[in-house]
Amino acid sequence: MAFLQIDNVSKYFPSPLGEGRVCVFKDVTIKIxxxxxxxxxxxxxxxxxxxxxxxxxxxxASEGGVLLGGREVSGPGLDRMVVFQNFSLMPWMTVFENIALAVRSAYQDWEPSQVAAHVNKYIALVGLKGAEAKRPAALSGGMKQRVGLARAFSIEPxxxxxxxxxxxxxxxxxxxxxxxxxxxxxxxxxxxxxxxxxxxxxxxxxxxxxxxxxxxxxxxxxxxxxxxxxxxxxxxxxxxxxxxxxxxxxxxxxxxxxxxxxxxxxxxxxxxxxxxxxxxx
Structure with a gap:
């Protein structure tokens, strides 16, 4: 079995005219x-x-399903992280805090020093060292997306x-x-x-x-x-x-x-x- 398997997935939405359904995609199957x-x-x-x-x-899915590691995907989980095009950062949090929020969720038994070291590692990987205390309003679009990537990679999904x-x-x-x-x-x-x-x-x-x-x-x-x-x-x-x-x-x-x-x-x-x-x- 493939690690990630999308198996005959179809998706329907209600018709905007109020009658029947509209099929977005049909029978999508791929093994990754x-x-x-x-x-x-x-x-x-x-x-x-x-x-x-x-x-x-x-x-x-309206039909079919998704298997990850042999288990059916039935909702969100920390084994899958999403990076959206609209950045999706907490505006009241700093760069460090945005990433640390995800790390603490994934590694709840870690000491604060472990969390800090892990967060700083990924801040350095995306070239944001020195911007740890900045909030999203003070960042360019590219910097915001770097934070999003660092946050996603940091929990090692x-x-x-x-x-x-x-x-x-x-x-x-x-x-x-x-x-x-x-x-x-x-x-x-x-x-x-x-x-x-x-x-x-x-x-x-x-x-x-x-x-x-x-x-x-x-x-x-x-x-x-x-x-x-x-x-x-x-x-x-x-x-x-x-x-x-x-x-x-x-x-x-x-x-x-x-x-x-x-x-x-x-x-x-x-x-x-x-x-x-x-x-x-």
């Missing part, structure tokens, strides 16, 4: 190994963030869930934090499930990229293996012969689906998408 980094890309409305929330236990964590950050800062994320992931080897709209970000970070067809009734259309060896950097990956092949393939998939937004059948050009296509360059 321990320590694997998987990203999800698809057009708005395909249910990427909803799927992430189901894995987090913040939402319920089994699965790290990233919901477009860099969407509100400028391009230059985003690149720096992506590199910091790679360093932390290389150290921790957390299993990561990430939602993004950024193709280059997905190629830089991922082992596999899951491409979703358009909603309603979205499905996994393709799963692309990122065959560029690690370690990776933004400078080095563009020189790899597979980089533009992968990038162009993903972009062509997205363009093709944008041009056929009428549902699964039309988006796939008539091909059944009951089983996702596995793509490896």
């Amino acid at each position: 190994d321990k320590g694997e980094f998987v990203t999800v890309i698809g057009h708005s409305g395909c249910g990427k963030s909803t799927l992430l929330n189901i894995i987090a236990g913040l939402d319920e 089994k699965v790290l869930l990233l919901d477009e964590p860099f969407a509100q950050i400028d391009a230059l800062t985003r690149g720096v934090i992506q590199e910091e994320l790679i360093q932390m992931w290389n150290t921790s080897k957390n299993t990561v499930f990430m939602v993004t709209h950024d193709v280059d970000e997905a190629i830089l970070l991922s082992d596999r990229i899951m491409l979703m067809t358009n909603g309603p009734s979205a499905r996994i259309g393709e799963i692309v293996d990122v065959t560029i060896p690690r370690p990776r950097s933004r400078e080095s990956i563009i020189d790899h012969p597979h980089y533009y092949k992968i990038r162009n393939h993903v972009i062509h998939f997205l363009v093709r689906h944008a041009a056929h937004a009428g549902g699964v059948g039309s988006a796939s050009g008539g091909r059944s998408v009951e089983e996702p296509v596995l793509v490896r360059f």
Whole structure:
């Protein structure tokens, strides 16, 4: 059994017209190994963030289920940590206090000195040494998201869930934090499930990229293996012969689906998408 298994998960919402239901996505199935980094890309409305929330236990699947370590996910837990795009920090707490809150929840028997040492370790990892006493209002967007990443990594969860964590950050800062994320992931080897709209970000970070067809009734259309060896950097990956092949393939998939937004059948050009296509360059 896979470490994280999403098994035939479907999600329905009540119809806005008040009759029946609308299917957001249907029969999503993927097995993710321990320590694997998987990203999800698809057009708005395909249910990427909803799927992430189901894995987090913040939402319920209408059909199917999620297994983590062989156990069904039935609600939120400290074995899964989420980093949202809106930072989600406690505004009245300092950088240190925001991270310490999570650490104390995860390690309730630790002495204050142990908590402090652990928090300071992750503050240093994200380059915020010297900002420990600052509150979120005094931080830039990039610094806020560094706090969110440090808080998530600090409790050493089994699965790290990233919901477009860099969407509100400028391009230059985003690149720096992506590199910091790679360093932390290389150290921790957390299993990561990430939602993004950024193709280059997905190629830089991922082992596999899951491409979703358009909603309603979205499905996994393709799963692309990122065959560029690690370690990776933004400078080095563009020189790899597979980089533009992968990038162009993903972009062509997205363009093709944008041009056929009428549902699964039309988006796939008539091909059944009951089983996702596995793509490896």
